[in-house]
Amino acid sequence: MIEKAQKNDITEILAIISESKLEMDENNNPQWSEENYPECKIPNDIEKGNLFIYKEKDKIKGVIVIEKDTGEYDELINNSKKEAFILHRMAIKKTYRNQGIATHLFHFAEQKAKKEKVVVLKADTEKSNLKMNNFFKKLNYIEKGAFTYEDYPGTYIYYEKEIGEEK
Secondary structure, eight states: OOOOOOGGGHHHHHHHHHHHHHHHHHHHHHHTTTTTTTTGGGHHHHHHOEEEEEEEETTTEEEEEEEESSSSHHHHHHOSSEEEEEEEEEHHHHHGGSSHHHHHHHHHHHHHHHHHTEEEEEEEEEOHHHHHHHHHHTTTOEEEEEETTEEEEEEEEEEEEEEEEOO
């Protein structure tokens, strides 16, 4: 079941993120290498109603942020100007991987977008994050290019997926 995260979910969510950060570090992926990132974003994600959890039997198995595009990529890369959601901070608890949870979260994002008449999903991941890059391609996201941040390590592959027509 996918639902909006609540404040009382923070401890479990942070444990999943911590586990993912360790794995990224082991794979020399600098994506979440900043000391307090993405932990510092989670309370605000919850408050805004943008953080969703995949939960079964009272256990959070995965998380994703789905938020309205406000031009975050505009100065980084040429990207669609259509109504869009940006998908961020997806993580699946290690013991629950390869069970289709990430796919469920992404399909949920697509359904939410269609319901809200949003026609494009946007996302990025660090080039060394092979699992995530392959996952985007598996779900028919189109690689649109790469960018770097001036003040943050790594090179990021940017993806888009059109899911409907603008009305």
